[in-house]
Amino acid sequence: MNATQKRRHTALLRATGFEDSPALTVQSTDGEIPQGRELSFAWLSGTVMTGLTSVLLMGAALYVSFQGQDTFSTAYAALDLAAPRIAQPVSTDLTSKTSRLRPVAATRSDLEIIEASIRQEVDGREIIRNQPFTRITATLATTATSLSADVPDYDPVAILNKTEPLTAAALDIATDVYGTDVDGEVAVRQASLPLDYVPPRTISDQGAADFVRGMAEAGYDIDGGPALAYAALTPSFADIQKEAEGAITGIAENVTVVPKTTVASAEGPGRTERFLTVRELGPLSDTLERNGFTPAQVSMVEATLANLIPAGGLPAGIRLRILYGPLSSSPTSLVPYRMSIYRPDGAPGDRHIATVALSDTGQYVVGLQPDWVEFPAEDVEQINVGNLPTVYRSIWETGRKHDLADDTIERIIGMFAYDVDMTKRITAGDTIEILETEEIEGAPDALLYVGLTLGGSKRQLYRFTTDDGTVDFYDPDGETGKRFLNRRPLEGGGTLRSRFGYRIHPIFKTRRLHTGVDLAARSGTPIYAAGDGVISYYKWASGYGNKIEIEHVNGYETAYGHLSKFVDGLGAGSRVRQGQLIGYVGSTGQSTGPHLHFEIKINGNLVDPLSVKLPKDNVLAEQYRGEFDATIAQINDLMARDPAPVTVAQAQ
Numbered sequence: 347m348n349a350t351q352k353r354r355h356t357a358l359l360r361a362t363g364f365e366d367s368p369a370l371t372v373q374s375t376d377g378e379i380p381q382g383r384e385l386s387f388a389w390l391s392g393t394v395m396t397g398l399t400s401v402l403l404m405g406a407a408l409y410v411s412f413q414g415q416d417t418f419s420t421a422y423a424a425l426d427l428a429a430p431r432i433a434q435p436v437s438t439d440l441t442s443k444t445s446r447l448r449p450v451a452a453t454r455s456d457l458e459i460i461e462a463s464i465r466q467e468v469d470g471r472e473i474i475r476n477q478p479f480t481r482i483t484a485t486l487a488t489t490a491t492s493l494s495a496d497v498p499d500y501d502p503v504a505i506l507n508k509t510e511p512l513t514a515a516a517l518d519i520a521t522d523v524y525g526t527d528v529d530g531e532v533a534v535r536q537a538s539l540p541l542d543y544v545p546p547r548t549i550s551d552q553g554a555a556d557f558v559r560g561m562a563e564a565g566y567d568i569d570g571g572p573a574l575a576y577a578a579l580t581p582s583f584a585d586i587q588k589e590a591e592g593a594i595t596g597i598a599e600n601v602t603v604v605p606k607t608t609v610a611s612a613e614g615p616g617r618t619e620r621f622l623t624v625r626e627l628g629p630l631s632d633t634l635e636r637n638g639f640t641p642a643q644v645s646m647v648e649a650t651l652a653n654l655i656p657a658g659g660l661p662a663g664i665r666l667r668i669l670y671g672p673l674s675s676s677p678t679s680l681v682p683y684r685m686s687i688y689r690p691d692g693a694p695g696d697r698h699i700a701t702v703a704l705s706d707t708g709q710y711v712v713g714l715q716p717d718w719v720e721f722p723a724e725d726v727e728q729i730n731v732g733n734l735p736t737v738y739r740s741i742w743e744t745g746r747k748h749d750l751a752d753d754t755i756e757r758i759i760g761m762f763a764y765d766v767d768m769t770k771r772i773t774a775g776d777t778i779e780i781l782e783t784e785e786i787e788g789a790p791d792a793l794l795y796v797g798l799t800l801g802g803s804k805r806q807l808y809r810f811t812t813d814d815g816t817v818d819f820y821d822p823d824g825e826t827g828k829r830f831l832n833r834r835p836l837e838g839g840g841t842l843r844s845r846f847g848y849r850i851h852p853i854f855k856t857r858r859l860h861t862g863v864d865l866a867a868r869s870g871t872p873i874y875a876a877g878d879g880v881i882s883y884y885k886w887a888s889g890y891g892n893k894i895e896i897e898h899v900n901g902y903e904t905a906y907g908h909l910s911k912f913v914d915g916l917g918a919g920s921r922v923r924q925g926q927l928i929g930y931v932g933s934t935g936q937s938t939g940p941h942l943h944f945e946i947k948i949n950g951n952l953v954d955p956l957s958v959k960l961p962k963d964n965v966l967a968e969q970y971r972g973e974f975d976a977t978i979a980q981i982n983d984l985m986a987r988d989p990a991p992v993t994v995a996q997a998q
Contacts, residue, residue, distance in 0.1 A: 450726050456483050457748050458989035459784070478784040479984055480791070482750075486776040487743035488727055489618055489670055490735040491638025494742040495679045500768055501838050505760040512817040616732045617671040618680065622725045623690075624666065629659040636747045637668055639682055646710040647685070647702050654700045655687075663690035665697075665721055670733075680733060686716060694718050729774045737800065738768035744778060754782070758796050761807050761819055764829035766800060767956070769839060776800050781985060793819075795981045808981055810966065810974050822978060824966035831902065831960050832924065835876040836931060836942050840865025843941060846954035852938050861952050862905070862945035869910055869940040871931040875922040876904045876944075884918045890943065891934025896922065900961070901950075907943035908934050 347355075457480065464477045487494075498504075624633060630651070634644045648655075665688040670680040684703040689696070703713035735743065738759060745755035758780070759768065779797035796819070797806045807819040807826075818826055834840060844864040851858045875896060882903075883895035890907035897903050910932025922928060933940045946955045966974055 450722075450728050457481075458483075460984060460987050460989050462984060462987065479794070480780075480782050480784055481985060481989070482748050482778070482780040484744055484748065484778055486737075486740045486772050486778055487735065487747065488729055488740070488772065488774055489620070489638070489733050490679050490739050490743055491670065492640045492676075492679055492681065493636075493638055493746045494735075494739055495676065497739065497742045499838055500736075500738045505756075505763045616730045617669060617683070618728050618730045618733050620666075620668045620670070620725075620727045621722060622666050622668070624660045624662055624664040626662050627659055630655055633660060633666065634685075637666075637682070638670065638680070643682065643710065650702050650710050650712055651687075651700055660687070664688070664699075665690060667716070667721075669716075684713060684716065688721070734771045734774070736769050737766055737772055740772045740776075741778065748780075750780070754793055757793065758798075761796060761828075762798055762805060764833075764960070765805060766798070769842075773801050779985065781981060795985065808974075808978055810970070810977055812967070812970060818964065820966050820974065824971065824974060826964040828964060829960040830924075831877040831898065831904065831946065832874070833876075833955050833960075834865060835874045835904075835906075835944065836865060836867055837872045837874075838867060840867040840871075840931075840942060842866075842956075846952075846956070853936055862907075862943050863955050864941045864943055866939065866941040867931045869930075869932055871940075871942075872927050873906055873909065873929045873931060873942055875924055875926045875928050876946075877902070877924045879904075879922060881916060881918055881920045881922060881928075884912065884916065884920075887935070889936045891937065892929070892932065893935075894928055896928075901948055903947040903950075905943075905945040905947070907945075908932055908937045908941060910934065910940070 460479050460481055461476050462479065463474055465472060465474050620637070622637070630648060631644045634647060635641070639647065667686040667688065668682055669684040671683045672679075673681050682704070684701065686701040687699040689699060691697070698715045701713045701715055702710045705711050741759055742755055745758070746752075762768075777797075777799045779795070780793070781795040782793045783791050785791045792809070794809045795807070797804060799805075805821065807821055809817060809819055811817045820826055842863060843866045844860055846863055847860060848857055849860050850856070877896075877898050879896040879898040879902075881894060882897045883893060883905075885893070887893040887907070890905075892907075892909035892912060894906045894909065894912070895903060896905075906929060908931075909929040912929050913927055916922070916928060931940050931942050937943075944955055946953050946958060948958070
């Protein structure tokens with residue numbers, strides 16, 4: 347650029363207001379115009395902080411908008427500044443913004459004491475005495491709380507030890523129900539009648555003859571012909587179909603009802619709300635502990651409500667409303683977010699007694715009354731499919747809620763573990779029935795009966811003692827719940843990754859028959875023999891990697907593939923028992939990750955290990971059939987009896 351061009355540019359810049367001045371400086375004394383060209387660090391810092399604060403505020407606003415309210419507590423000082431909203435409607439779904447109503451299930455949780463006179467032999471004497479029994483009829487818990495947070499991990503092999511037969515105690519539990527109630531303990535002595543004893547007649551010969559004559563003559567005319575007054579036989583299916591004019595065409599079998607979508611079941615835990623009634627006067631802590639409050643949380647709630655709850659506890663009829671939700675510290679359990687206490691009757695605005703809510707600091711503080719909803723007549727719980735626990739976890743939750751001993755809960759799980767997949771989620775409305783004896787002198791409480799209803803299918807197991815003193819549980823057909831093969835023979839049961847049947851092979855990308863099931867687990871997880879048998883193959887196999895095959899009785903075979911290593915001391919020809927360690931999970935052969943490939947063959951034919959019907963391991967001898975049928979009838983009678991005058995009905 348020449349001198350003429352520079353002058354022209356300079357003139358243009360000056361005409362637009364620009365000037366050639368010294369550079370900016372942080373010193374206010376520099377330059378021709380003091381206080382005009384210095385930089386202000388205070389101004390710069392304020393600008394930056396204002397921007398950061400704006401970003402944080404906008405982020406917080408967006409978080410609350412998308413995630414929902416994150417705390418339900420209100421400072422105590424602010425309670426008198428806001429009036430409770432009574433008549434405003436409230437959404438039934440607390441987890442998402444949707445018009446779809448969340449299903450609500452009625453819950454039942456009854457623990458009752460019943461009494462019956464039983465006949466029992468003690469030290470050679472036959473006595474009749476009153477025996478109290480505990481009867482539980484409850485809906486399986488649909489929410490997993492802190493009650494079952496510390497239960498052991500599901501391990502099918504460990505359950506084997508919980509299904510072994512028991513040995514009868516010196517004073518065994520009897521269910522021989524005597525027909526008449528007794529006021530105390532009655533001793534029964536048996537003796538032979540004298541040879542010359544003639545029992546008195548209770549009816550005369552003439553009376554007997556008149557009775558027979560009256561029965562024979564008790565006929566009536568049908569279309570002019572005589573007929574005896576006997577009940578008609580049950581009509582045949584053809585007769586029913588004829589009367590229905592062809593309306594009966596057949597019976598649908600093997601029909602499975604599934605929801606239209608299962609997307610919600612894959613979501614994480616969400617919030618759920620429980621409405622329940624206090625059935626009897628008692629401490630607040632008892633109700634809280636049975637509904638998922640930890641001892642520390644119970645102490646905080648009691649301290650917060652010390653001036654609002656009577657010293658004697660909550661009276662019968664009080665209604666509770668408990669909101670549950672997840673915490674990052676307990677992803678598998680829901681914790682109580684909020685609990686509200688209401689009077690059983692009165693105007694909506696007058697029924698609320700108090701509300702406590704979990705604050706951001708983990709403390710339970712007094713909160714505002716939540717929006718009013720009409721209380722149902724029965725105890726109910728809103729069902730969130732993302733919260734439904736597994737059968738295993740639900741039985742633990744329900745058992746602890748009713749103060750069952752852990753050993754009893756483990757035994758119940760073991761009794762059904764061979765017929766029921768304990769890793770499946772329950773269905774709302776599944777129930778459990780339990781009958782056990784109350785503890786008496788000389789004998790602890792004992793389990794007598796368990797009925798488990800899952801998906802509309804009911805399974806029943808009854809306690810029975812054989813002549814050799816062995817105590818076990820049998821279904822009405824006289825079979826135990828234990829199968830002679832374990833369907834998931836590795837520690838923890840593994841995670842089902844691939845089922846039996848045709849699939850696209852993960853390595854070769856072609857459609858092939860998957861001859862077993864893949865149970866994923868960490869490398870080195872112990873693998874056990876699924877049943878008693880003899881090892882027929884114990885080495886490397888193409889595709890399977892390290893493989894074991896075991897022959898069992900009656901044409902049954904099992905195979906275990908992709909093992910990382912074998913167990914020393916075993917080989918082809920070794921005899922193993924059910925639950926014995928035979929190898930460890932690995933990823934040898936054609937495998938994409940550590941897992942156990944498990945197969946079952948019956949007479950050389952491959953079957954689905956998870957669904958094939960397996961024979962029972964133990965069947966009651968035919969000689970006990972009559973006595974066992976009587977035991978079933980007596981236990982069923984106890985389950986149908988009215989409770990004793992003193993009833994313990996615990997809140998759900």
